[in-house]
Amino acid sequence: MTSTSQQYRFVSAAKLPTRKGEFTIHGFVQDGTGVEHVALSYGSWQSDDVVPIRIHSECLTGDALFSTRCDCGFQLERAMENIVENGCGVLLYLRQEGRGIGLINKIRAYHLQDQGMDTVEANEHLGFDADMRTYEMCKVMLDKLNVKNVELMTNNPRKTAALKALDINVVARKPIDHGITKDNKHYIKTKTEKLGHAFDPHLLGD
Numbered sequence: 001m002t003s004t005s006q007q008y009r010f011v012s013a014a015k016l017p018t019r020k021g022e023f024t025i026h027g028f029v030q031d032g033t034g035v036e037h038v039a040l041s042y043g044s045w046q047s048d049d050v051v052p053i054r055i056h057s058e059c060l061t062g063d064a065l066f067s068t069r070c071d072c073g074f075q076l077e078r079a080m081e082n083i084v085e086n087g088c089g090v091l092l093y094l095r096q097e098g099r100g101i102g103l104i105n106k107i108r109a110y111h112l113q114d115q116g117m118d119t120v121e122a123n124e125h126l127g128f129d130a131d132m133r134t135y136e137m138c139k140v141m142l143d144k145l146n147v148k149n150v151e152l153m154t155n156n157p158r159k160t161a162a163l164k165a166l167d168i169n170v171v172a173r174k175p176i177d178h179g180i181t182k183d184n185k186h187y188i189k190t191k192t193e194k195l196g197h198a199f200d201p202h203l204l205g206d
């Protein structure tokens with residue numbers, strides 16, 4: 001249970017024109033820790049509508065530096081395009097770099113992967129769980145945006161389970177198996193085999 005001093009609260013919102021379309025960016029902060037997250041909203045909806053959403057964890061290397069080691073940047077781009085094509089939707093951009101271990105630890109994990117470990121073994125070798133993320137902030141963020149029913153763009157069953165546990169009605173899951181490259185195929189196979197991600201095996205064939 002999150003204590004009152006660590007609750008997330010909305011701070012401010014502003015227009016955010018992007019190469020994909022004009023979004024609004026909403027900023028949230030966690031009292032006590034100062035941890036920040038943002039939501040991008042596009043278009044409008046009624047409170048009973050099913051809203052397409054993406055929950056995306058920060059990946060500086062993939063999202064901002066065009067890395068092809070992972071599928072993150074490709075999926076971010078596709079999610080924003082899907083939302084714009086749909087006419088409305090929400091992207092929750094969570095500052096949980098490296099599945100929650102942080103940027104520098106992710107680089108340490110990449111170094112171990114360069115030596116032959118997979119993404120799960122590397123995290124564990126460094127003393128972390130394979131996935132350190134939590135999703136409680138999504139409730140505050142979606143409540144603020146008046147979103148109760150969602151179509152969730154993900155291949156990650158942990159995200160679906162986390163939203164359901166927060167009483168968000170996940171009406172449907174939309175696969176987002178986009179951005180498979182020769183550089184990230186092994187990483188995505190490991191996510192499928194060890195972290196339970198749903199990927200079409202045909203897309204991962206050699």
Ligand SMILES: Nc1nc2c(ncn2[C@@H]2O[C@H](COP(=O)(O)OP(=O)(O)OP(=O)(O)O)[C@@H](O)[C@H]2O)c(=O)[nH]1
Nearest residue numbers: 056057058059070096097098099109119154155156
């Ligand atoms: N520790 C670690 N984190 C990684 C590695 N590669 C990518 N990441 C992080 O993995 C996270 C991916 O999060 P999301 O984009 O939300 O995607 P996902 O959990 O794979 O699930 P989807 O919704 O199916 O895309 C980001 O925080 C990345 O920084 C890695 O090799 N090690």
